[in-house]
Amino acid sequence: MTELLFRRDGYAREATGKVLSITDEGGLVLDGSLFYPTSGGQPGDSGVLRWNGREIEIATAVKGLGDAVILIPAEPAGLPQVGDAVVQVIDWDRRYRHMRVHTALHLLSVVIPLPVTGGAITADKGRLDFDMPETPEDKATIEDDLNRLIACNMDVTEDWISDAELDAQPDLVKTMSVRPPRGSGMIRLVRIGVGAETADLQPCGGTHVANTAEIGRVRLGKIEKKGRQNRRVYLHLV
Numbered sequence: 526m527t528e529l530l531f532r533r534d535g536y537a538r539e540a541t542g543k544v545l546s547i548t549d550e551g552g553l554v555l556d557g558s559l560f561y562p563t564s565g566g567q568p569g570d571s572g573v574l575r576w577n578g579r580e581i582e583i584a585t586a587v588k589g590l591g592d593a594v595i596l597i598p599a600e601p602a603g604l605p606q607v608g609d610a611v612v613q614v615i616d617w618d619r620r621y622r623h624m625r626v627h628t629a630l631h632l633l634s635v636v637i638p639l640p641v642t643g644g645a646i647t648a649d650k651g652r653l654d655f656d657m658p659e660t661p662e663d664k665a666t667i668e669d670d671l672n673r674l675i676a677c678n679m680d681v682t683e684d685w686i687s688d689a690e691l692d693a694q695p696d697l698v699k700t701m702s703v704r705p706p707r708g709s710g711m712i713r714l715v716r717i718g719v720g721a722e723t724a725d726l727q728p729c730g731g732t733h734v735a736n737t738a739e740i741g742r743v744r745l746g747k748i749e750k751k752g753r754q755n756r757r758v759y760l761h762l763v
């Protein structure tokens with residue numbers, strides 16, 4: 526098990542850790558990971574590990590068994606040993622852009638209130654695939670609505686509910702392609718807005734900004750047809 530340090534503080538850039546194990550492929554498992562592992566359309570974090578005056582580059586992170594996070598070194602040599610104390614530093618500029626794009630995609634699912642069938646995030650742009658048989662007529666209106674929501678300066682917070690509570694509220698699940706993580710008995714909900722002013726509430730394990738103001742303005746990109754039933758909608762950070 527790896528403690529999910531990125532979950533405890535989405536704004537932490539640096540943390541200590543200890544190497545618990547090294548996989549056959551040379552991946553490193555720490556007791557706690559500041560590196561977000563690729564999941565839910567959000568890429569794994571990159572960065573560096575430092576120990577005893579040495580440093581290696583981490584290319585990305587992926588999920589292992591259970592809550593384990595496996596850090597993937599850019600080069601398979603010169604790794605720390607099991608038991609070594611390390612300092613982990615993530616590429617904060619890249620991760621913060623992921624947080625901004627990710628949070629903006631939640632709001633895109635508000636201004637386009639249709640079922641989501643997929644999604645992906647990069648440091649510059651993100652996209653959601655919607656169950657949307659017709660291309661929307663007014664792209665400018667969607668972009669305006671989205672930027673108006675962002676400018677509401679809404680807080681982004683988390684709630685936790687039980688599996689049974691989620692089963693009783695199936696409408697909370699907007700993204701059909703990403704199953705809410707079950708097993709621990711509790712599911713994390715990400716809320717944008719407060720109380721009756723909540724704009725979005727859905728299960729999500731990703732990293733988000735603390736307030737929508739941090740997203741800044743976004744531009745709606747192309748809308749691609751993906752099969753008979755789906756449209757892929759892009760947004761870009763400005």
Ligand SMILES: [Zn+2]
Pocket residue numbers: 627628631715729730731732733
């Ligand atoms: Zn999210």
